Amino acid sequence: DQGDFAGSEQEMIRTHLSGYPQAIDAGVLSIMASFSSWNGVKHSGNETILTDVLRGPLGFDGFVVSDWNAQGQLPGCSNESCALAFNAGIDMFMAPDSWKPLFASTLAQVKSGEIPMARLDEAVRRILRVKVKTGLFNDSRPVEGHLNELGSPAHRALAREAVRKSLVLLKNEGSVLPIRSGARVLVAGHADDIGQASGGWTLTWQGTGNSNADFPNGQSIWGGIREAVAAGGGQATLSPDGAFTQKPDVAIVVFGETPYAEFQGDVDTLDFLPTEPLETLKRLKAAGIPTVSVFLSGRPMWTNPEINASDAFVAAWLPGTEGGGIADVLVGDAAGKPRNDFTGTLSFSWPKTARGEPLNVGQPGYDPQFAYGYGLTYARTARVGALSEDSGVVGSGSNLDRYFVDGRFVAPWSLMLRDAGGEFRLGAEKSGASPRGGVSARATDGAGQESARALTFSQGGGQAIIAAQAVDLTRQSNGEMAIAFRYRVDARARGPVFLTLGAGSVDISSLINAAPVGEWRTLKVRLSCLRDRGADIAAVDQPWGLRANADFAVTVEDIRLASNEGDAVCPTQ
Incomplete structure (x- = not known):
């Protein structure tokens, strides 16, 4: 691309x-x-x-x-x-x-x-x-209109078989797999998210914004595991954060890449960055619970810390709507014997470092963590042992699409508060103000505890900006991506309010004034709109900002690039 x-x-x-x-x-x-x-x-x-x-x-x-x-x-x-x-x-x-x-x-x-x-x-x-x-003009054998074939039992069975046969077993210490169907099983992470298991280019372009209800005939990984365990007389419990009251016999943690399509999936390194899955795995392991990782991704990634914290590690790729195909292999019968063995092998080498080079067979210095064609089975075992947790890269690199998520400014981005007296950049602080008090910020609750920032603008005003080293968003603007954020008006603006991206800005006063005080809403503004209003899309060092010149209070969270699913706007001035 x-x-x-x-x-x-x-x-x-x-x-x-x-x-x-x-x-x-x-x-x-x-x-x-x-x-x-x-x-x-x-x-x-x-x-x-x-x-x-x-x-x-x-x-x-x-x-x-x-x-x-x-x-x-x-x-x-x-x-x-x-x-x-x-x-x-x-x-x-x-x-x-x-x-x-x-x-x-x-x-x-x-x-x-x-x-x-x-x-x-x-x-x-x-x-x-x-x-x-292709037979479109063949009246005796029309190919159009057969909607009953979409998601038919035969098609779903074939898709489930594809899931079953594509799983790759990278590690299975102590024969923790297969899981006895009569066991007490804790299922953590994103196991009940069909959208994440499906990835991009699905119901929406980037694969985002979908719930399980959007896949009415699908089955999540959690649904497949629950069904298989219940059939064997066991007990399965869903706990996304891995918390439990009764100690389970085994825990399955489902995690991986969030959906993306084409350039939104571009990364500087192959390092799997989210820390929550590793923290969950370590907590479970410290409690003496055998852990099984099911890793969802569109590519091999550097996951050595997660593999080390797992007794078993399965590369599940993107199984889509047929989560039962994973349970077919991971969950055995009541005696713990396999119902299906692993048959999948790596179609691309698994990286030893986050640099990911060289990864092609035959290249000089070829030295992957798991070689092309690698894949364990229940019949063919091997000990993996402790892997190096040196990623081989320094720093976190650039981040094109996530700026403020789950109450944290995603590196390298940070919040800067600016007014006529200068600017103040927040580091680890959760609150602060611009030099003359034109704008202040403090942590507050949104969708989660301290997941949002409350911004207060005073007379004379100021600007709250997310900033870092410049990145190129030209391709994202061509693809009609949008700057998106959730907001709640806490006190109505007594003057105009602008959304900014670098030198570009759009007047969002009418949208802000139309929002009821105290009600959460989401706003998406097309990148191309901000580009046409003066933003240098090829060198974006301030991808989001709010500017007000009079009293105004608003709480914001979940600031990121998002795909335009027909819901992005270009406010008129």
């Missing part, structure tokens, strides 16, 4: 061609041109690749679709007009929010001759050919 391969055609073939000939020879009928480039030329405008190569030696006869508004990234083009991409070989534009003006401009370009009529006929013919080949 957005990569630029610098090198000759032969170098690109050696590095990137593998997979394409096999897919085309197998009959694939559509190919998407990505946002990426070759020697600085975007693929979506590169006739050499899209036409000469793809239609020539590779023999592709389906249609090519562009990526999301990719035409707008080409020179001389915009989201609403781009003859260059069409002439280069794009047959279908992916233009979800710009299609009407793009249709009009494309039609005008055909009429003017800028796009040859033969090229338009060619694109239409390719798309119709694919529809014919």
Whole structure:
């Protein structure tokens, strides 16, 4: 995504061609041109690749679709007009929010001759050919409208089998797995969150904002474990924080990456940063309880501390809606014998350090924690022992999307209070004020204990800003991400209130004034809106701020970048 391969055609073939000939020879009928480039030329405008190569030696006869508004990234083009991409070989534009003006401009370009009529006929013919080949026009065997096949028992059974067969057992000391179905089992962490188990590109773009109710036919990991344990006469208890009153025989802790799609998942290192799961594992281990970690992720990550604190560690990837597939393998019968064995092996090497290099088999210095193809089974065991907890990286690096979460400013971000007398940056303090008292902040309760900050602006006003070293949010603004935060008006503003991002600002007074005092609400403002109001999106060192010049009191929490699910706004001034 957005990569630029610098090198000759032969170098690109050696590095990137593998997979394409096999897919085309197998009959694939559509190919998407990505946002990426070759020697600085975007693929979506590169006739050499899209036409000469793809239609020539590779023999592709389906249609090519562009990526999301990719035409707008080409020179001389915009989201609403781009003859260059069409002439280069794009047959279908992916233009979800710009299609009407793009249709009009494309039609005008055909009429003017800028796009040859033969090229338009060619694109239409390719798309119709694919529809014919897939049976869309076959009245005797229609493929549309069979909604009963969505989530059918046969499809769910296949998905559950995929979960079962893809689990990779990295560690199993003392044969803590399989768990006897008649045991007393404590289930902690995010076991009852189907959204987290599904990841991004699901019901929403980034996979965020979903509850289990949004997956009415799905089963969470907790639901699968509870069902399997109950069937064997055991007792399963859900306790997200790992607390218990009656000591369990074993604890299963489910944790991992929160959902993301494409660039929102970019990380500087492979270090798994959240500390709560490790703290839970250590508390359980100190209590003498055998611990089983179920790690949810879209990739291998450096988790040595968590592996050390676990008796068993399972890489479960993203099992989605079929959490029962995990219980099929982890929970045995009443005698503790396996109902299903592990069959999954690592399709990518597991890192020994958070640097994650080198991780490809055959590279000089290849030395992973768990090699490509590694995977234990109940029949094939091995002792892992204590792993090094030196991550190999210094500092926490940049954080593009989480600023103030669970009552903490996520490193490297911090809160700065500014007025006409200067500024005061809060370090470990939970309260403070700007030099002339124009704005003050204190910790207070929100969704959790001290999870929020109460901001009070006085006459003369000031600005509360989250700040750190500059980061580049250009891709996030192209993808229509939004600055989001929860807020509660505690005292109405006696003057205008602005949301700021660097030098950009939007007047949110009307939204603030419309909110009832004392009621929690969420506000999302599109990054592109703040970009158009003066923010330098390529160098953001202050991703969020509130500015008021008169008395005003508001409490805020959960400040982050979030996907625009049709609920982000661009306030008018």
